[in-house]
Amino acid sequence: MGATLLEIKDLAVQFFTYQGTVRALEGVSLTVQQGEILGLVGETGCGKSVLARCVLRLIADPPGKITAGEIRFKGRDLLKLGRREIRQIRGNEISMIFQEPMSSLNPVFTVGNQMMEVVILHQRVGRDEARRICVDMLRQVKMPDPEQVLAKYPHELSGGMRQRAMIAMELACRPDLLLADEPTTALDVTVQAQVLSILEELTRQSGAAVLFISHDLGVIAQLCDRVAVMYAGHIAEIAPVAELFASPLHPYTSGLLQAIPRIDEGKAALKVIPGAVPGLIDPPRGCRFHPRCGQRLAPCDREVPAFLEPAPGHCVACHLYASGGRG
Amino acid sequence: MAVNGAQRSIPEPITLNPLFDEFRKQYAWQIRELLFTIRLLRRNPSAVAGFVIIVAMVLMALTAPLLAPYNPIQLSLVDRLNPPCMAHFFGTDELGRDILSRVMYGARISLWIGVVVVLIAGGLGAVIGAVSGYLGKGVDNLIMRVMDVILSFPPLVLAMALAAALGPSLNNAILAVAFVMIPKFARMVRGEALAVKERQFITAARASGAGRFWIVRHHILPNCFSSVIVLGTLILGEAILIAASLSFIGLGAQPPTPEWGAMISVGRKFLMDQWWYATFPGLFILVTVIGFNIFGDALRDVLDPRIRR
Numbered sequence: 001m002g003a004t005l006l007e008i009k010d011l012a013v014q015f016f017t018y019q020g021t022v023r024a025l026e027g028v029s030l031t032v033q034q035g036e037i038l039g040l041v042g043e044t045g046c047g048k049s050v051l052a053r054c055v056l057r058l059i060a061d062p063p064g065k066i067t068a069g070e071i072r073f074k075g076r077d078l079l080k081l082g083r084r085e086i087r088q089i090r091g092n093e094i095s096m097i098f099q100e101p102m103s104s105l106n107p108v109f110t111v112g113n114q115m116m117e118v119v120i121l122h123q124r125v126g127r128d129e130a131r132r133i134c135v136d137m138l139r140q141v142k143m144p145d146p147e148q149v150l151a152k153y154p155h156e157l158s159g160g161m162r163q164r165a166m167i168a169m170e171l172a173c174r175p176d177l178l179l180a181d182e183p184t185t186a187l188d189v190t191v192q193a194q195v196l197s198i199l200e201e202l203t204r205q206s207g208a209a210v211l212f213i214s215h216d217l218g219v220i221a222q223l224c225d226r227v228a229v230m231y232a233g234h235i236a237e238i239a240p241v242a243e244l245f246a247s248p249l250h251p252y253t254s255g256l257l258q259a260i261p262r263i264d265e266g267k268a269a270l271k272v273i274p275g276a277v278p279g280l281i282d283p284p285r286g287c288r289f290h291p292r293c294g295q296r297l298a299p300c301d302r303e304v305p306a307f308l309e310p311a312p313g314h315c316v317a318c319h320l321y322a323s324g325g326r327g
Numbered sequence: 328m329a330v331n332g333a334q335r336s337i338p339e340p341i342t343l344n345p346l347f348d349e350f351r352k353q354y355a356w357q358i359r360e361l362l363f364t365i366r367l368l369r370r371n372p373s374a375v376a377g378f379v380i381i382v383a384m385v386l387m388a389l390t391a392p393l394l395a396p397y398n399p400i401q402l403s404l405v406d407r408l409n410p411p412c413m414a415h416f417f418g419t420d421e422l423g424r425d426i427l428s429r430v431m432y433g434a435r436i437s438l439w440i441g442v443v444v445v446l447i448a449g450g451l452g453a454v455i456g457a458v459s460g461y462l463g464k465g466v467d468n469l470i471m472r473v474m475d476v477i478l479s480f481p482p483l484v485l486a487m488a489l490a491a492a493l494g495p496s497l498n499n500a501i502l503a504v505a506f507v508m509i510p511k512f513a514r515m516v517r518g519e520a521l522a523v524k525e526r527q528f529i530t531a532a533r534a535s536g537a538g539r540f541w542i543v544r545h546h547i548l549p550n551c552f553s554s555v556i557v558l559g560t561l562i563l564g565e566a567i568l569i570a571a572s573l574s575f576i577g578l579g580a581q582p583p584t585p586e587w588g589a590m591i592s593v594g595r596k597f598l599m600d601q602w603w604y605a606t607f608p609g610l611f612i613l614v615t616v617i618g619f620n621i622f623g624d625a626l627r628d629v630l631d632p633r634i635r636r
Contacts, residue, residue, distance in 0.1 A: 056533075056534050058530060058533055058534060083538075087536045087537075087538055088536065089536070090533065090534055090535060090536035091534065091535030091536035091537075092536055095534065095535060096531070096534040096535075098527055098530065098531055098534075100527055103526055103527040103528060104527050104528050104531040105528055105531075106528045106532070106545075106546055106549075106550070107528075107550070108549045108550055108552075109545075109549065117545065118535045118536075121535070121536060121537065121541075122535075122536060151359075166531075169535070170535070179534075
């Protein structure tokens with residue numbers, strides 16, 4: 001893998017609400033290498049989307065606020081950039097695909113109008129040139145009849161077509177990093193496979209790195225190079241994809257893997273992680289997973305576990321692997 | 328079949344001159360959309376009815392000098408307050424002027440007032456509302472409190488004060504009425520903007536690097552456009568009425584000028600015995616406003632891409 005493209009260090013995000021302060025992210029660190037596809041998995045509400053939005057500084061302020069940490073992209077701290085500078089990066093060097101392809105396009109303009117807008121905005125080309133780039137991109141996402149699609153309104157396209165149009169739009173400016181926030185969750189399975197293979201093909205081709213957010217471990221296994229597992233606003237484990245699935249270290253990760261239904265194991269009951277995801281206004285002290293953990297140790301409810309690297313490239317935040325633990 | 332009628336067809340190529348061809352190629356898409364919009368409007372009965380009324384009024388205004396049987400400001404004291412008859416279809420007023428002629432000429436002034444007021448107030452109000460709603464926070468508070476101050480005055484009183492301060496003339500009356508109407512547009516568009524800015528395509532636009540004013544111009548305003556049109560048609564009638572009231576107290580159209588509202592205001596005194604005086608201008612205001620309203624309604628339906636096909 002290439003050099004480090006994106007480096008997130010000790011990121012903390014809080015939302016100030018009437019019910020109290022939601023500590024959505026705490027001490028989150030991860031890196032994305034050039035050209036790799038990093039998966040980010042976790043349950044609903046664990047902070048995956050917040051993390052992606054932080055990178056582009058898209059969280060609403062108020063109520064949200066990035067309270068600590070830094071996000072280095074090509075060596076520059078994105079959190080310290082001015083409004084104009086971050087706008088230069090958005091859509092141009094880092095772009096983002098959202099979960100709902102139905103609502104990511106403006107209903108009152110045609111697809112072509114919106115795609116060309118982005119290209120003209122960033123590449124300072126004329127309309128004809130922008131149109132050519134868009135047709136070319138639509139062809140690359142295997143859209144039938146690209147010229148016709150450009151003249152259509154979003155509601156005239158199917159979900160899969162809209163998501164492909166979004167991918168085409170976001171990749172049109174050749175970004176170095178693509179943030180994909182559950183891009184296939186709203187699509188049905190066959191379309192999902194199609195969209196994923198297009199996404200993979202195009203990003204591998206252009207050398208763009210992808211931060212791929214999903215709660216679908218199957219998709220992650222198929223697509224990603226490395227995986228980061230998140231739980232309740234903390235990163236639990238980061239590992240190369242094969243290693244994570246073969247030998248998960250964090251009890252949460254293994255619980256997650258055991259909770260996947262398997263077609264070859266008959267109708268045996270699934271192993272469920274006991275308990276429920278904690279609220280983030282008053283999260284458990286120490287390791288946020290400890291109330292549900294079957295392998296709890298003494299320091300778990302007091303100290304936040306440090307991020308360790310028990311095997312090369314395989315990091316985990318768990319007291320089990322601290323020198324004093326189950327060694 | 329009706330369904331097939333909605334299919335777009337590409338216009339037959341006709342070669343007129345190279346410049347026109349160039350233009351047609353460059354705007355092919357826009358031309359196609361326009362033709363399609365017109366076709367949809369033609370299949371909508373209320374749009375046709377509203378359009379016919381508007382066109383009739385506009386034609387009447389334009390051709391008044393040719394068609395009016397009398398000079399609208401010609402006094403004829405012998406013919407004072409004649410009821411409708413063959414010589415004067417709509418009767419005459421207290422100075423013997425032909426009401427039909429005055430109504431025809433009045434269309435010019437009233438339509439002009441309505442259209443200009445809606446253009447000024449709608450344009451400014453929409454921009455103010457969209458900026459206010461999208462930027463939110465302090466800006467929103469400041470702008471909306473200013474709008475509240477304007478709204479807290481009865482519209483006629485404020486328009487009167489402004490028109491008086493600017494000096495009595497038709498143009499000043501138009502400016503005064505437009506100013507009074509701005510908050511109505513601004514409030515409505517702000518409300519729409521608040522709803523639109525939560526939609527995902529706004530976040531998506533921000534994620535692709537769009538600036539705040541770009542978003543207001545390209546995403547917020549176009550999404551509010553259909554309601555501005557509808558509100559515009561409503562305000563158009565109200566603007567004609569307020570401008571008429573200003574004319575009545577001498578701050579708008581000056582005396583000999585035939586203006587519908589001013590005619591009603593004067594004719595009010597004679598309503599008991601000479602019903603025709605106030606009735607005919609009133610009827611024309613009514614029909615004009617209804618025409619704009621139903622056309623605006625139909626236009627909203629046709630322009631909304633979610634309904635149009």
